[in-house]
Amino acid sequence: MTDATIRAILAAVSRGDTPSDDAAARLIAAFRAAPYEDLGFARVDHHRAVRQGQPEVVFGLGKSTSQVVEISRRIAGRGHALLVTRATPEMGAAVSAELTHCRYDVISRTIVRPPTEPGAPAGALTGAPTSAQPGAQPTVQPAPQAGSKPAEVLVCCAGTADLPVAEEAGVCGEAMGLTVERLYDVGVAGIHRLLDARNRLEAARVLIVVAGMEGALPSVVGGLTAAPVIAVPTSVGYGASFNGLAALLAMLNSCASGIAVMNIDNGFGAAALAARILRSR
Numbered sequence: 001m002t003d004a005t006i007r008a009i010l011a012a013v014s015r016g017d018t019p020s021d022d023a024a025a026r027l028i029a030a031f032r033a034a035p036y037e038d039l040g041f042a043r044v045d046h047h048r049a050v051r052q053g054q055p056e057v058v059f060g061l062g063k064s065t066s067q068v069v070e071i072s073r074r075i076a077g078r079g080h081a082l083l084v085t086r087a088t089p090e091m092g093a094a095v096s097a098e099l100t101h102c103r104y105d106v107i108s109r110t111i112v113r114p115p116t117e118p119g120a121p122a123g124a125l126t127g128a129p130t131s132a133q134p135g136a137q138p139t140v141q142p143a144p145q146a147g148s149k150p151a152e153v154l155v156c157c158a159g160t161a162d163l164p165v166a167e168e169a170g171v172c173g174e175a176m177g178l179t180v181e182r183l184y185d186v187g188v189a190g191i192h193r194l195l196d197a198r199n200r201l202e203a204a205r206v207l208i209v210v211a212g213m214e215g216a217l218p219s220v221v222g223g224l225t226a227a228p229v230i231a232v233p234t235s236v237g238y239g240a241s242f243n244g245l246a247a248l249l250a251m252l253n254s255c256a257s258g259i260a261v262m263n264i265d266n267g268f269g270a271a272a273l274a275a276r277i278l279r280s281r
Contacts, residue, residue: 058084152206161212208232
């Protein structure tokens with residue numbers, strides 16, 4: 001049961017389309033089945049969307065394919081949007097075989113399925129079916145046209161090697177209902193590439209900045225914009241980068257203000273924080 005479903009039921013009662021007893025029965029049944037479903041190996045939190053505005057997200061790493069499939073089936077069966085992070089191609093294929101309208105993206109390592117339309121038959125979705133070919137490259141968006149609505153979130157990354165984490169942030173943000181643009185390969189080794197896009201930095205309401213190596217890019221972006229900056233260190237770099245630890249420490253010690261720092265390679269966490277910032281507004 002989601003906020004949207006509850007509102008749809010109450011609206012139907014208000015219009016006279018649904019008898020109040022039927023609406024009450026649906027709500028009682030939904031809340032009796034909640035707040036979680038015990039599968040033995042997992043307790044699926046079906047009330048998280050009501051508490052936090054976002055359904056439970058499945059972290060694929062460390063789970064078996066069959067566990068991911070079963071958890072995904074239970075989440076989708078309640079009408080919630082499905083988002084699986086750190087998913088393998090095998091998981092993507094297995095979940096797609098079980099559930100229609102799934103999208104597996106090999107770059108971001110995510111599985112996404114839209115939510116069920118409130119009040120609609122099982123399988124009816126809020127968005128058009130999506131698909132992604134394994135190995136497909138992410139689309140790098142051109143600069144917005146004059147007069148177009150600016151994106152809520154701009155995901156910037158320093159180099160092409162940072163794309164998996166940047167795309168995890170972008171795909172997860174879109175799955176959470178945010179409008180997301182990408183600005184890729186704008187690291188400090190060629191800072192003119194970033195400065196050429198300064199209008200896009202200034203237009204975004206939240207910026208997610210992904211960088212490995214020495215992790216300097218969030219400090220530069222933070223000094224150019226008034227919007228909140230969410231910095232994500234990646235494990236990209238040579239030995240002295242210590243698998244992202246050097247970038248993490250650099251971002252934590254940034255002299256630019258208004259920067260929040262995620263854990264190493266945590267694109268999902270950046271998207272979740274951006275969603276909370278924007279919903280609070």
